[in-house]
Amino acid sequence: xxxxxxxxITKYPFIYKEEFFNSYELEQNNTCLKKCKEKDCLKxxxxxxxxxxxxCSKGFDSFLLIVGxxxxxxxxxxxxxxxxxxxxRKDARKDWIIHKNSLLLFSRKIAEIQKNLIxxxxxxxxxxxxIFHDFKTSMSIFFNCTQDIVxxxxxxxxxxxxxxSDKVYKDLYNSLELITSQLGMIDxxxxxxxxxxxxxxxxxxxxxxxxxxxxxxxLSTKKRNVNIELISVDxxxxxxSLCFExxxxxxxxxxxxxxxxxxxxxxxxIEIRQLYRKAKITVKNIGxxxxxxNTEKIFDKFFRDESAINFSKEGIGMGLWIAQxxxxxxxxxxxxxxxxxxxxxxGLNILEFELPTY
Amino acid sequence: xSEILIGLIVAAGGSLLNFISTxxxxxxxxxxxxxxxxxxxxxxxxxxxxxxxxxxxKRIRIVVIDDxxxxxxxxxxxxxxxxxxxxxxxDYGKLESGAYDIIVLDIKGxxxxxxxxxxxxxxxxxxxxxxxxxxxxxSQHSYDLSKSKFWxxxxxxxxxxxxxxxxxxxxxxxxxxxxxxxxxxxxxxLLLQNNNVNKKTIKKIDADIYKAITKKVPPIWxxxxxxxxxxxxxxxxxxxxSATILKFFR
Numbered sequence: 001x002x003x004x005x006x007x008x009i010t011k012y013p014f015i016y017k018e019e020f021f022n023s024y025e026l027e028q029n030n031t032c033l034k035k036c037k038e039k040d041c042l043k044x045x046x047x048x049x050x051x052x053x054x055x056c057s058k059g060f061d062s063f064l065l066i067v068g069x070x071x072x073x074x075x076x077x078x079x080x081x082x083x084x085x086x087x088x089r090k091d092a093r094k095d096w097i098i099h100k101n102s103l104l105l106f107s108r109k110i111a112e113i114q115k116n117l118i119x120x121x122x123x124x125x126x127x128x129x130x131i132f133h134d135f136k137t138s139m140s141i142f143f144n145c146t147q148d149i150v151x152x153x154x155x156x157x158x159x160x161x162x163x164x165s166d167k168v169y170k171d172l173y174n175s176l177e178l179i180t181s182q183l184g185m186i187d188x189x190x191x192x193x194x195x196x197x198x199x200x201x202x203x204x205x206x207x208x209x210x211x212x213x214x215x216x217x218x219l220s221t222k223k224r225n226v227n228i229e230l231i232s233v234d235x236x237x238x239x240x241s242l243c244f245e246x247x248x249x250x251x252x253x254x255x256x257x258x259x260x261x262x263x264x265x266x267x268x269x270i271e272i273r274q275l276y277r278k279a280k281i282t283v284k285n286i287g288x289x290x291x292x293x294n295t296e297k298i299f300d301k302f303f304r305d306e307s308a309i310n311f312s313k314e315g316i317g318m319g320l321w322i323a324q325x326x327x328x329x330x331x332x333x334x335x336x337x338x339x340x341x342x343x344x345x346x347g348l349n350i351l352e353f354e355l356p357t358y
Numbered sequence: 359x360s361e362i363l364i365g366l367i368v369a370a371g372g373s374l375l376n377f378i379s380t381x382x383x384x385x386x387x388x389x390x391x392x393x394x395x396x397x398x399x400x401x402x403x404x405x406x407x408x409x410x411x412x413x414x415x416k417r418i419r420i421v422v423i424d425d426x427x428x429x430x431x432x433x434x435x436x437x438x439x440x441x442x443x444x445x446x447x448x449d450y451g452k453l454e455s456g457a458y459d460i461i462v463l464d465i466k467g468x469x470x471x472x473x474x475x476x477x478x479x480x481x482x483x484x485x486x487x488x489x490x491x492x493x494x495x496x497s498q499h500s501y502d503l504s505k506s507k508f509w510x511x512x513x514x515x516x517x518x519x520x521x522x523x524x525x526x527x528x529x530x531x532x533x534x535x536x537x538x539x540x541x542x543x544x545x546x547x548l549l550l551q552n553n554n555v556n557k558k559t560i561k562k563i564d565a566d567i568y569k570a571i572t573k574k575v576p577p578i579w580x581x582x583x584x585x586x587x588x589x590x591x592x593x594x595x596x597x598x599x600s601a602t603i604l605k606f607f608r
Contacts, residue, residue, distance in 0.1 A: 180519065193506045198512075245515075
């Protein structure tokens with residue numbers, strides 16, 4: 001449950017991500033806000049139980065509510081059973097005295113609202129994406145027709161038929177893979193769990209980038225005459241990694257991103273280094289810099305930096321978020337660096353990540 | 359002459375003693391030692407399947423259960439795979455008995471007549487009965503949050519639509535990594551242990567399967583799994599897994 005919604009329905013003051021909020025009915029207890037230096041109630045945020053209780057060093061009662069992915073700490077209350085707070089202090093803070101039952105009732109209501117929200121969300125996505133389902137069905141027909149075309153070519157096996165065919169057939173067939181990947185990325189946006197569907201397989205990150213480089217080959221030269229170079233640093237063989245199928249989206253996203261934001265006549269360089277039990281992948285391009293305050297935000301869903309919006313109309317700010325989610329499922333992450341010595345708005349941008357190899 | 363006679367008597371006596379001691383030892387410990395004191399029960403785990411990938415590919419029975427026609431069945435058949443296509447689950451008993459080594463299953467519109475949860479219900483039920491059954495989730499609904507369980511329970515997934523070579527790679531990878539006798543032997547042992555079958559009986563079952571493989575004697579499952587005669591569901595599960603083990607060595 002999002003902060004705005006929780007704030008609008010709670011009767012009690014609360015803390016969210018260490019920030020103190022009043023409810024519409026009751027303000028924060030003055031002791032919590034101004035007098036308490038320890039803020040020891042914040043320890044409760046470390047707990048993972050749905051509802052945990054804590055009596056703070058000042059004697060007030062706090063409760064942690066976990067609602068979906070969010071943790072809310074209801075703080076500064078006095079339970080009617082509280083024996084630590086003196087009668088005088090209780091008299092001065094009558095509004096903060098509550099019955100535990102009413103708090104439990106509130107907790108149950110919140111859980112029920114959350115359950116219904118998820119139900120609605122699922123129903124909503126089912127309805128909204130039924131059109132997406134129809135699109136996939138149409139695509140299946142396109143896939144079958146393309147495969148029939150290739151199958152009629154000379155050769156003993158399907159692979160042989162494709163290998164011996166003209167570039168136009170290969171491009172047509174390769175476009176199928178691109179469509180599957182693009183559809184898979186939409187799946188990730190709607191259902192991030194789909195990142196780790198299936199079993200982990202042996203992949204070679206160099207070969208993956210190479211495949212996408214070839215796929216993007218004709219597209220990149222058409223687009224502002226940008227070329228793509230793939231280098232295995234020191235010429236060493238890049239070892240295999242064990243990854244979910246979704247790792248295939250990473251080269252697609254990073255190259256698509258670099259192409260979108262590359263200056264005309266520039267070169268996108270992909271460097272892959274074999275380090276001890278890991279490969280380091282660096283994608284460099286010349287394009288608009290991300291402003292300093294947004295170097296982390298570019299990995300957020302739907303975020304586009306001002307410089308990116310001005311440079312290219314394409315994109316909705318999903319690519320880097322998807323890439324970060326996929327890498328996170330592989331216990332690694334993507335970093336953004338830029339040329340700090342360059343004072344013009346356009347220069348060297350670097351996206352980098354590491355992948356365990358064996 | 360008398361020395362030869364004494365030698366023969368000693369040898370015969372020794373053999374008889376060995377026979378009696380082996381039988382007694384096996385009876386007491388539940389082992390399956392032969393007269394050379396080798397353990398035939400343990401040998402089953404050391405057996406190496408002699409089949410090459412191309413041969414295995416032809417022997418493996420695959421069924422695609424999908425209400426649409428997106429799976430390129432004819433292409434797979436041309437390449438030597440043994441694939442059948444069902445529009446819906448038309449014979450659940452066949453799936454349950456392990457008749458198919460790989461099941462490619464759609465989630466929607468394939469099993470409404472037998473399960474309220476459609477494809478998910480079938481997947482859950484098959485996995486419960488035979489955890490070694492290889493099931494590939496094949497659906498357009500990978501975006502659907504409410505159906506995540508379907509994908510999590512399956513051994514592998516094929517996104518729909520996918521191109522033929524991608525599908526082929528996924529199936530080949532499964533054959534190479536999961537379709538191995540040791541995986542089925544391990545599942546069989548686990549199933550027996552989970553059903554409180556004692557070590558002695560497990561060793562005897564291993565020895566019987568080993569004998570069926572090496573001597574090429576058709577096994578009589580109802581005798582091998584006679585201890586489960588009053589539990590037909592368990593007997594069926596055990597037979598399905600054991601029959602798959604034998605498939606590797608035929």
